[in-house]
Amino acid sequence: MASNGKFYLTTPIYYVNDAPHIGHAYTTVAGDVLTRWHRARGENVWFLTGTDEHGEKVMNTAAQNQVSPQEWCDRLVESAWKPVWEHLNIANDDFIRTTEERHETRVQRFLQGLKDQGHIYLGKYEGPYCIGCEEFKLPGDLDDNKCVVHGRPVEMLSEENWFFKLSAFVPALIERYTKNPGACEPASARNEVLAFLQGETPVTDLSISRSTFDWGIPVPWDTKQVIYVWFDALLNYATAVGLGDDPASEGGKKFAEFWPADVHLVGKDILRFHAVIWPAMLMAAGLPVPEKIFAHGWLLVGGEKMSKSKLTGIAPRDITDHFGVDAFRYYFLRAIPFGSDGSFSWEDMSARYTSELANDFGNLASRLIAMIEKYSGGKIPAVAHDPELSALLAQTVTAADDAILALDFQGGINAIMDFCKRVNGYVTEKEPWAVAKDETRTAELMDILYNTADSIRALAVLLHPIMPTTTEILWKSLGADQSMGPISEQRIGLVAKWGQLPEGSTVTKGAVLFPRLEEAEAK
């Protein structure tokens, strides 16, 4: 978090050549969970996502579908991208499209500024280009003249292009990543970037325009060329918050408030663009560089990166239809260490759904509500205090907060779910159903119910950024909405304060949080 309490996070902007698959959803859900967590800490959050609409790849897809590129983009954004993010409960503050006027004019102004300051020159590019990656390739990036990422032959380009003096910023980039390890994480990603910057093959200048097609933003002083799609796309992070606007204008104020970004979340395949080209562009313009680039791993199918072009893409709905949206949001962050690759399997997801969500969490909640209805007239009993549970809760909140701020989602979720297991253990050990049989032990019974209820109150708040819908249902069934206000307004910093659930709140039996999977459905 920046010192002024703001937190600006971005996802990559996605190519609109196809509909989103779970690899794209993985990045966006991670961003959503992280920003919801920061909001729950009371920070001033800005969460940006969007679409990358220029370049040959999108242009070719539109042509194959016999529509203009703009029509294609409009159709895909409205029918595929935005609805999927809505379905997955993504609470982004803004959605930028690179064909929007607000983006194009700011990109042109930025590029003109670099040219005026002497960072741009005319040169000749000769070499391989992969349309799948939209990237000028180096010999080491190819295998038998094919791009190693897409497995498809590259194009050979020979064009007169405008170049950005990228090489001039190599020493400053090396210094940044050496002195400030947090600027690029995890360590494996930082090492890869440093190896690239310090490698035997010197970093060359970057061609930032193309002359053989026209689907892009025109170079302001040479309108026969369009700006290279990555140069255009990377700028979205800054154009969306008012890059280059008059400081007194709305855009200028927004830029002062949120720039630089605190975290750019990216997949490891697009690390170099973000950790080398992007900060160099900003340095050239004299602007602050992002605080952190975090590269996560790939979702694999059959040991390879899941991708639509290889026909291995799984649509998020294929999974949410079986498990629900919240389980989808939970599963990938819980199962795969953020930064490593991981494989999706129906078996693993079914197993975790049943043991962690349905049994450990869902059952705990429904048992408690049922017991309060049965033994306490449906009202939360008087505030009690279990020193062991309350101490453990304090440790849990600290551990979860530390882990999630460090983008260790798995560690954070584990800490919370370990607490959930302990609360289950507490109920099992205390045997409230047995205590209820003895009328002289009513006070003890009420204490057990209260301690369990207040623990679940805390669990709901801690799990809310990960599973917003089910935790809200639970919150309402605890009566907490009435007695404590909306769950989204609860603060992480206060969760560990024991005894917050007021006596007398009325509980109601809500919908089952995580219904049992039908055997046949569990695939």
Ligand code: MSP
């Ligand atoms: N348009 C560029 C990004 C420009 S950002 C200025 C792009 N788009 S993309 O649609 O191809 O990919 C966007 C993101 O989705 C990347 O972070 C990429 O790593 C991620 N994923 C695509 N497939 C993935 C998996 N199979 N697994 C995990 N993430 C994956 O690149």
